[in-house]
Amino acid sequence: MLCFKDGSSLLRRNYVRIENHLDMTPFSDNDEHGFHFIEERIICDGAPIQESHPGTVITPNAKQYFLTGLNEEQQLAELLICRRKKNPNITNHLLVDNSKCLFECLNIESGSSTTNPPYTSLVNKGVTIRKHPLKNWCVYSNEVISKGQFIAEYVGVVQPIMMIHNSTVALNTFPNNHDYTFILKNIDESADGDTHEICGKYHGNFTSFINHSCNPNLIAFHVLKVEREERKENHPMNTFLIKEDVHMPHVYLFAKRNIEQDEELTLDYGHEYVQHVMNGECFCESKYCRYHQDP
Numbered sequence: 001m002l003c004f005k006d007g008s009s010l011l012r013r014n015y016v017r018i019e020n021h022l023d024m025t026p027f028s029d030n031d032e033h034g035f036h037f038i039e040e041r042i043i044c045d046g047a048p049i050q051e052s053h054p055g056t057v058i059t060p061n062a063k064q065y066f067l068t069g070l071n072e073e074q075q076l077a078e079l080l081i082c083r084r085k086k087n088p089n090i091t092n093h094l095l096v097d098n099s100k101c102l103f104e105c106l107n108i109e110s111g112s113s114t115t116n117p118p119y120t121s122l123v124n125k126g127v128t129i130r131k132h133p134l135k136n137w138c139v140y141s142n143e144v145i146s147k148g149q150f151i152a153e154y155v156g157v158v159q160p161i162m163m164i165h166n167s168t169v170a171l172n173t174f175p176n177n178h179d180y181t182f183i184l185k186n187i188d189e190s191a192d193g194d195t196h197e198i199c200g201k202y203h204g205n206f207t208s209f210i211n212h213s214c215n216p217n218l219i220a221f222h223v224l225k226v227e228r229e230e231r232k233e234n235h236p237m238n239t240f241l242i243k244e245d246v247h248m249p250h251v252y253l254f255a256k257r258n259i260e261q262d263e264e265l266t267l268d269y270g271h272e273y274v275q276h277v278m279n280g281e282c283f284c285e286s287k288y289c290r291y292h293q294d295p
């Protein structure tokens with residue numbers, strides 16, 4: 001059994017059981033395809049880290065929602081902003097700005113240690129990774145998970161998108177043809193498209209092995225970790241950001257609905273990905289599958 005920190009908590013460890021019912025090949029840390037379990041994302045050398053946007057005001061017309069009640073509107077959200085500092089006036093809620101679908105979470109349970117980031121994984125019993133004849137490795141929950149629960153951060157190597165697309169050697173020599181990239185949403189409006197991605201191919205945690213489903217039970221949020229905040233008198237939140245990394249948000253996975261024990265954890269990779277990277281071949285077996293056609 002592998003044991004690793006999930007990147008969300010400095011104290012808590014998530015447990016991963018590896019099972020391979022097909023050929024009993026052990027999947028280990030640093031196995032034949034060179035996968036290394038890591039605890040936090042790695043920023044690749046040369047990736048420009050932009051810290052800017054002084055005075056960006058977040059959520060001027062904010063509404064309040066609770067994390068455990070994600071609704072359709074929230075599920076469409078593109079960005080979750082996570083403050084490191086607590087605002088004593090606001091407790092346990094998310095704020096949504098409809099115009100940009102900004103999420104803001106405050107005071108999410110962070111454990112007893114002050115060094116803990118705001119998220120502590122609520123998944124106590126960890127996950128099991130098993131092989132499937134068509135999808136290869138799959139991740140299953142070892143416990144019942146409630147809608148809205150935080151699962152883990154998608155970690156890997158953060159790199160400029162061009163790096164992997166130019167690096168055909170790396171892609172072609174990899175012993176399997178699975179793809180492990182997560183495009184980061186660039187929220188810098190002056191920038192031309194997305195610039196960075198997280199590659200969980202060689203370095204990652206169990207989230208690298210989460211497969212696509214057309215009816216997923218997880219949802220990914222792009223999270224900006226606010227390093228510092230300042231008081232601003234006229235602002236409804238009384239705060240504004242003075243430092244954020246707009247190119248490299250963190251990707252946090254949450255339960256989109258209640259999940260049963262031993263249910264496979266899945267995400268919707270999006271049409272572009274399934275069409276172009278998976279050639280439209282989806283084995284999610286969901287009755288809502290967008291790609292499977294009955295013979």
Ligand SMILES: C[S@@+](CC[C@H](N)C(=O)[O-])C[C@H]1O[C@@H](n2cnc3c(N)ncnc32)[C@H](O)[C@@H]1O
Nearest residue numbers: 135136137178179180208209211212282283284
């Ligand atoms: C991030 S990896 C997921 C883990 C992967 N199954 C493995 O064995 O390492 C993404 C790759 O898994 C495969 N995959 C994920 N979801 C799938 C699905 N619903 N149907 C078929 N293949 C899938 C595709 O090859 C895709 O590029």
